[in-house]
Amino acid sequence: MSTDRETTRIVRSWLEEGVTALPDRVLDAVLDQVPATPQRRSWWPSRRIAQMNKFLPAALAAAAVLVVAVVGYNLLPQSNTVGPPVPTAVTPSPSPAPLARGTFKANGATVELDATGGASSVTGSMTVTDESGAFTVDLECTRTTNAGLIWIGGDVTESANISYAPKGTRAAIVFKRGTPVQAVFVFQLDDPQSASCQAFFDDMIAIIGGEISEDKLDPIEGTVELGP
Amino acid sequence: MDTDLVVRAQNGDEQAFASLAVAAGDRLHAVAHRILRDTDLAEDATQQALLSMWRDLPQLRDPARFDAWSYRLLVRACYVQGRRARQWSPNLRLLPADESSGGDGLSSVVDRDQLERGFRRLSLDHRAVVVLHHYLDMPLEAVAETLGIPLGTVKSRLLHAMRGLRAALDADARPALQEASR
Secondary structure, X not given: OOOHHXXXXXXXXXXXXXXXXXXXXXXXXXXXXXXXXXXXXXXXXOOOOOOHXXXXXXXXXXXXXXXXXXXXXXXXXXXXXXXXXXXXXXXXXXXXXXXEEEEEEEOOEEEEEEEEEOOXXXXXXXXXXXOOEEEEEEEEEEEXXXXXXXXXXXXXXXXXXXXXXXXXXXXXXXXXXXXXXXXEEEEOOOOOOOOOHHHHHHHHHHHHOOOOOHHHOEEOEEEEEEXX | OOHHHHHHHHOOOHHHHHHHHHHHHHHHHHHHHHHHXXXXXXXXXXXXXXXXXXHHHHHOOOHHHHHHHHHHHHHHHHHHHHHHHHHHOOOOOOOOHHHHOOOOOOOOHHHHHHXXXXXXXXXXXXXXXXXXXXXXXXXXHHHHHHHOOOHHHHHHHHHHHHHHHHHHHHHHHHHHHHHHHO
């Protein structure tokens, strides 16, 4: 009977055998397609600005993230919510207020969006379809930033899109009001997932270094009804 | 990996991307081939991963993590190819026989055949963990990060996979032992 160590040695040796070189024709085929393949530049605009977590002990990094989140929260003005004003009376609303609704094209993808609610909670979903496949985001939270950008986000719960929105990815669509409305998608691709939907916004805004710049937003085609 | 090349490719420099693709092509293909155990599928997966790489490079926030990110794209492409293979061609082709020559650590051709069969019985999830850890020498934490799964899941998949491979090898050893005891 093989020992574990012997099995590992045999498996490692076996894996060393076999093909390594990629045939030139495959590489040529890729490079031939590159000029006709647009990059998804506008889907996620930002390169990481600071990589401090990588170099600091985990505890310190966690503390830093916490500070960012707390400071960010405390600095948020009252207007940093989206949707209808929260009533001071305790009478519950009979139906959730519309937050964003419509079918439109953004960044080359078709979006079906139906979000209701406000700052405290959001319900609804967003389905995005492009040539990489469709994915659906179960919407959970929203925020309006100082610059008036409306973030609506949640978790990808269904996905046929393996490139940038696999199941479990946190994702958001960010709108800027105007004519036309502009939008950009944000994904938490290669970081540990944030603890909550609002923390996802905090982390992304911290990574971006503040507001998403104008040149990262693309005008949508179609209509989206944004709440007050 | 030259992060300057990555940044230039992120900004749409096709020449920089070509250099990246040339540098990464062999290692990606080697991994794909070991996960899928099929030449055509591995080439398709590598091609798909390289194109995804070009398309989604602007979304890579840390150019220094290019290698890990590229493996993530590759493994996803392998899953897609593996699913297609199961859907359209249930019987994967065996590797050409001449690819199994040499190898100091393998005691016999029979071992290779047993390993090949044992490995093919594993799911792609399990194969990916074995290849990333035992072929690329990736620490388990890095495997977890690359695949986007918890560390515990990586450990469990590796344990299950190695148990399966060990059973495959032992299944070969058993008749020989019985033969020797007669």
